[in-house]
Amino acid sequence: MYTAFTVDVNTVYKETAIKLHSTMSLARKAYHHGELRESLLESAEALLEQDGPAGLSLRKVGRQLGVTPGAPYRHFEDKDALLAALATEGFRKLRAAMLATQEGAADGQERLRRAGVGYLQFASAHPELFRLMFGWMPARDVPELCDAGDAAFAALEGILKGCDEEGLLSRSVNEAGLLVWSAVHGAAFLTIDDRLKLSEPAPDAECVLNLLHDGLWSGIGRH
Amino acid sequence: MYTAFTVDVNTVYKETAIKLHSTMSLARKAYHHGELRESLLESAEALLEQDGPAGLSLRKVGRQLGVTPGAPYRHFEDKDALLAALATEGFRKLRAAMLATQEGAADGQERLRRAGVGYLQFASAHPELFRLMFGWMPARDVPELCDAGDAAFAALEGILKGCDEEGLLSRSVNEAGLLVWSAVHGAAFLTIDDRLKLSEPAPDAECVLNLLHDGLWSGIGRH
DNA sequence: TGTACATCAGTGAACGCGCGTTCACTGATGTAC
């Protein structure tokens, strides 16, 4: 029984990258990794953020996990499937980021502001993933991926509908949505491409979004 | 003298992809291409738009031009240099697109609108190039490329300054710039990623931009 | 509780591929006299 070694292994090898699990943990190397699918996704995202999309290869991900080149194929049909799973997870996280701080918001306007901050923070935290999600997704039509993308957009739409019901909007939900989404999405890209030199040091997500929010809400024109 | 064949060649081989030039043109195959640098850039952009960044290789570009794999190295130090040149040219075209229809505009507001339309049209016409310009540029700091990018931004800034001098703006040029650029940039990405399902068929650049413009100028909130 | 066995999740070697890049070369161009 390998499990007999659990304790020693945990202390002796904790400095190695090998992750130990209660049900497997063993001397040096597990034949069965145990959570390879999750680990692949994690490693792939780390690699993506580090080297960009061109630097992401299945072999590298496997290598980083101490696993054979063929191993990932037990969990993903091919490389594209891994990327799709990555993007899908990304959309879920993006949605979660928008909705994370909704509680306790006074009104629709404040809910919208908070969702925008979440959007920008997500993009800043995962720039390459964000690019992958938006630049690459249309190529493949994976239902799961599309659903996750739609759900993220639906979160924004829901908040705007709330605004509308509260009588806050001067135009249709669709028009307001186009404007709001464009502005936040554009700001996200400009931020991760480091094209915003508004101040030194670079302004954080909340600050950028407050500027956007004020401008969007009341316009840039003199009335 | 090969030039003696010019006329015949032009008629006989016009169906082949070989481009003939007054100073070289010859039987079937020129040793010296004549305009290889320009041709490489053209072919590379076509390939980029067709297959995306992953599908762009120097060898393919050369092949498409009927030239040896080594030939491009007479004109570009390496692949990155070609990409940088492509992006540089892209920023020049983007700037030109923004400024192309400025003449005859009644005021700053109209100038801003037209610049926005140009921006959107450029992105629609060259989606992959647009992505390359914005996603990839920060990696390398090629002075020419940075200059071209700055010049494009400066065009927008100039128009906004004009608006400011005409007393049209309710906020600073910097704040208005962040908002306007974000909105148009975001709309550009959403457009090329085909995420805007406002209407069927998809709205054109002018239409999307008019919506943005109205919203930006007067805000989405009820006053 | 123990044993047999189907299933699962890895191994590791191999495949063919297209890529970026180098290099010694050669044909074409253009310039000096």
Next chain:
DNA sequence: TGTACATCAGTGAACGCGCGTTCACTGATGTAC
């Protein structure tokens, strides 16, 4: 105008590389009895 020659812009063969993917295999797991 003609000739010699330096320079330029190609050739084509070769290099090593890392990649995605396949495949027969085997160790580990979990389930039925």
